[in-house]
Each structure stands twice: as C-alpha cells, then as structure tokens.
Amino acid sequence: MRLLIVEDEKRLALSLARGLTAEGFAVDVVHDGLEGLHRASEGAYDLVVLDIMLPGMNGYRICAALRAAGHDEPILMLTAKDGEYDEAEGLDTGADDYLTKPFSYVVLVARVKALLRRRGRVGGSPVHVLGDLVVDTAAHQVRRGPDEVPLTAKEFAVLEQLLLRSGEVVSKSEILEHVWDFAYDGDPNIVEVYVSALRRKLGASLIRTVRGAGYRLETGR
Numbered sequence: 001m002r003l004l005i006v007e008d009e010k011r012l013a014l015s016l017a018r019g020l021t022a023e024g025f026a027v028d029v030v031h032d033g034l035e036g037l038h039r040a041s042e043g044a045y046d047l048v049v050l051d052i053m054l055p056g057m058n059g060y061r062i063c064a065a066l067r068a069a070g071h072d073e074p075i076l077m078l079t080a081k082d083g084e085y086d087e088a089e090g091l092d093t094g095a096d097d098y099l100t101k102p103f104s105y106v107v108l109v110a111r112v113k114a115l116l117r118r119r120g121r122v123g124g125s126p127v128h129v130l131g132d133l134v135v136d137t138a139a140h141q142v143r144r145g146p147d148e149v150p151l152t153a154k155e156f157a158v159l160e161q162l163l164l165r166s167g168e169v170v171s172k173s174e175i176l177e178h179v180w181d182f183a184y185d186g187d188p189n190i191v192e193v194y195v196s197a198l199r200r201k202l203g204a205s206l207i208r209t210v211r212g213a214g215y216r217l218e219t220g221r
Contacts, residue, residue, distance in 0.1 A: 001116060001160070002026040002178040004043060006036030006062065007051040007078065016049065019105055020112070024140060024153045024160070026179050033057030040066055044177045045073050047115060049108075050095070052079040060093050067094035074115035078103075128163050130217070133202060135163060142202070149201050154179065158194045162207065162217040171214035 003020060007013035008031045017027040028043070030036045033054035040048050040062070048066075052059035063075055077095040096118075097111050128135045134143045140156055142149045151159065157179045162170055172191045180190070195207055195215055208216045 001046040001157070002044065003028070003047050003049060003112070004036070004040055004045045005029045005049045006033065006040070006054065006059070007031065007049070008054050009051070016105070016108070020109070022153065023109060024157045025112075026157070031055075033059070033062055037062045037065055040071065040073075041069060044174075046178065047074045047076065047112060049076050049078060049112070052077060063095050064093040074118070076108075076111055076115060128166070130166070130206070133206065135159065137163070144202060151198075151201065155194055155197055155201075158191070159198055159202075162215060166217045169210045169213045169216045174214070 001024075003025050005013050005016055005020075005027060007016070007029070010031060013029045013031065017029050020027045028039065028045075030039055031054075033056035035056070036048075036050070036054065037057060050059045050062060054062075059077055059079070063077065066073075066075070074096045075094065076097045076099060078099050078101060080101045096115050099108060099111060128137070132145045135141075137160055140151075140153075142151055142156070142159070158175055161175050161178055172188060175191050176188055195209075199207055206218055208218055210216055
C-alpha cells in the first residue's frame with residue numbers, strides 16, 4: 001500500500017513515515033498544502049493522511065479539490081483543533097475519518113488499516129487462503145502448511161499487491177508505484193528480485209510471469 005502524508009510538523013511527519021514504513025507501507029511525505037494537492041493528484045496513492053493547518057493551502061481545501069476532481073482514495077484528516085464543528089467540516093469536504101492531535105500512533109495505524117479494508121484495498125477478510133498457503137495481512141504472517149514463512153516487509157508488500165488482485169496480471173510498474181515510495185529512482189528490475197525471493201520461499205509455481213505484462217498470483221493451487 002502506498003500512502004501520502006501531508007503534514008507541516010516535520011518531526012511528526014517523519015515519525016509517522018518511519019512507523020508506517022516499518023508496518024510495510026510505502027510512504028511519501030510533503031510539508032506544504034499546494035505540494036500535497038499536486039502529489040495526491042498525480043500519484044497513485046491508496047490513502048492520504050492530511051493535516052488541516054498547512055502552509056499554502058489548508059487540508060479542507062485540498063480534500064474538497066481532490067473529491068471534486070474525482071479522486072476517491074481514503075483521506076484521514078489530522079488536526080490540533082477539537083470540536084464537532086471542525087470534524088463536521090472535515091467530513092463534509094469528503095474526508096473518510098478524523099483524528100485529533102495528540103493521538104496514539106497505534107490508533108492511527110488501526111484507522112489507516114480500517115479505511116483501507118473499508119475501501120476494499122485490503123480484502124474484506126485479512127486472511128487469504130491459496131491451497132496450503134495462508135496469508136494474514138493484518139498480522140503480517142504467512143504460513144505454508146504448518147510452517148510459518150518469514151518475509152521481509154518489502155517481500156510481504158509485494159505479495160500483498162499480488163493478493164489484492166489474485167488471478168489478475170499486475171504490472172511491474174503497478175507494484176513499484178504501491179510498494180516503493182516516490183523518491184525511489186533505482187532499477188525497476190528490483191521487482192524481479194523480490195518476486196524471485198517470494199518464489200524461493202513460497203514455491204516457484206505460485207507467481208507466474210506473464211511475458212510483457214507482469215505477474216499473476218495463481219489461485220488454483
């Protein structure tokens with residue numbers, strides 16, 4: 001999952017980014033409202049964490065502009081304000097949820113995951129079963145038969161992207177967009193490295209290469 005954090009408190013933004021990255025998300029961070037709107041409009045994000053009080057353009061206007069342009073990714077708004085009026089205004093502009101500072105990081109992660117599940121970005125059930133392979137996206141746990149298979153955060157994130165579209169072809173560029181952050185400018189063949197690692201750990205026949213198109217997670221196993 002690829003997330004965008006638009007937050008001008010740099011220490012908070014970077015702390016959230018580090019934590020969410022450790023959870024297996026690809027995270028981009030911007031500190032200005034206009035840049036946040038531009039990035040959210042141009043990037044393929046699964047969710048936006050959006051502060052309200054921002055330089056350049058406030059979060060209410062960013063949210064309203066994204067919704068007016070047809071963007072439907074979940075938006076979790078953050079604010080130091082408190083009160084029903086502020087919450088109502090945020091939700092009226094199209095935000096999906098609202099969190100008042102100071103907040104627990106654990107609560108933020110729970111809200112992010114709940115929004116992704118609600119929008120179908122993470123399957124309705126966090127547990128996926130493919131033959132003797134069981135993947136629990138909530139617990140970040142993979143089992144093959146009775147044995148747990150340890151995966152790195154990036155390996156799990158690539159597997160999760162394939163799971164979300166199980167049986168469909170997922171292109172290399174789509175995997176890059178959702179698993180690596182905006183700043184990544186390395187070799188796009190890095191995806192092949194992680195797919196090869198998954199095949200070694202989970203079985204060579206689980207992920208099929210569709211020449212010139214991408215990869216498909218085989219469901220009939």
